[in-house]
Amino acid sequence: MAMPQIKEAVAPAEPDIAVSTRNISKNYGDVEALKDLSLEFPRGQLTSLLGPSGCGKTTLLKIIAGLLEPTSGEVEVDGKAVTGPGEDRAFVFQDFALLPWASVLRNVAFGLELRGVAKSEREARAAKYINDVGLGGFENAFPHELSGGMRQRVGLARALSVDSQVLLMDEPFSAVDEQTRRKFQEDLLELVAVENKTFIFVTHSIEEAVYVSDQIAILLPRPSRVSEIIRPAGLRDKDVDNIRRDSEYLDIVDRIWASLRNYVE
Ligand SMILES: Nc1ncnc2c1ncn2[C@@H]1O[C@H](COP(=O)(O)OP(=O)(O)OP(=O)(O)O)[C@@H](O)[C@H]1O
Numbered sequence: 001m002a003m004p005q006i007k008e009a010v011a012p013a014e015p016d017i018a019v020s021t022r023n024i025s026k027n028y029g030d031v032e033a034l035k036d037l038s039l040e041f042p043r044g045q046l047t048s049l050l051g052p053s054g055c056g057k058t059t060l061l062k063i064i065a066g067l068l069e070p071t072s073g074e075v076e077v078d079g080k081a082v083t084g085p086g087e088d089r090a091f092v093f094q095d096f097a098l099l100p101w102a103s104v105l106r107n108v109a110f111g112l113e114l115r116g117v118a119k120s121e122r123e124a125r126a127a128k129y130i131n132d133v134g135l136g137g138f139e140n141a142f143p144h145e146l147s148g149g150m151r152q153r154v155g156l157a158r159a160l161s162v163d164s165q166v167l168l169m170d171e172p173f174s175a176v177d178e179q180t181r182r183k184f185q186e187d188l189l190e191l192v193a194v195e196n197k198t199f200i201f202v203t204h205s206i207e208e209a210v211y212v213s214d215q216i217a218i219l220l221p222r223p224s225r226v227s228e229i230i231r232p233a234g235l236r237d238k239d240v241d242n243i244r245r246d247s248e249y250l251d252i253v254d255r256i257w258a259s260l261r262n263y264v265e
């Protein structure tokens with residue numbers, strides 16, 4: 001991974017909002033998946049959507065991606081209403097969504113191929129991100145030759161290579177073992193520091209959300225609504241190696257668990 005650069009130490013008085021959802025509702029037939037959801041996602045930061053299974057996290061992410069139309073309400077990216085998928089947003093799917101017949105290089109370059117970028121340029125850009133996510137040397141491997149964690153890195157490299165301002169990540173680390181997941185979380189923190197993109201990250205791991213987020217939106221189910229926004233701001237300046245033993249970290253984890261525990265089936 002590239003070394004992180006230090007972010008601006010002084011936060012602007014008004015956060016720069018890259019993405020906002022306004023009064024989003026989504027019904028699937030009789031199922032009210034989302035109800036009147038309004039959220040703001042600051043630029044250059046990672047916001048987690050955290051909540052129990054079925055609370056509408058994937059639904060909200062797909063609506064922001066423009067892959068799914070809300071029943072009512074709207075999404076704005078840089079002040080413009082979203083009407084469908086666009087180059088300003090890239091989606092990292094829960095199930096990798098890789099082309100099984102194509103090499104790692106082609107898979108990573110695929111997002112650029114769809115956008116009509118010339119072969120030499122897209123392969124150069126893909127190669128850079130393959131290196132950045134730690135897959136250097138595997139350019140010619142096929143998805144079936146990779147572990148689950150490596151496949152997720154391919155998906156991440158693809159999303160990064162298209163250089164979208166907004167990265168939508170649906171439980172991107174769900175299919176890997178605990179050690180790999182921790183490494184991914186550290187790598188993600190570096191990416192957030194380096195890339196100045198807007199990360200919208202779905203997880204149902206409380207610890208993961210507290211570890212990686214600038215802001216956490218806690219969603220409650222049936223109908224889905226935002227119960228609380230938490231900004232673990234103080235944690236960012238601390239030594240990441242010791243965060244999991246930090247009292248502020250543990251307090252936030254406990255507080256979130258207290259608000260979610262009644263909703264776990
Ligand atoms: N295509 C669909 N048709 C009908 N109902 C759906 C559809 N997709 C989702 N739902 C329902 O909408 C609700 C929210 O689903 P969603 O997948 O957004 O939840 P989630 O928070 O991502 O859950 P998980 O943590 O399990 O991934 C659920 O009750 C689900 O059953």
Ligand SMILES: [Mg+2]
Nearest residue numbers: 057058059170
């Ligand atoms: Mg989901």
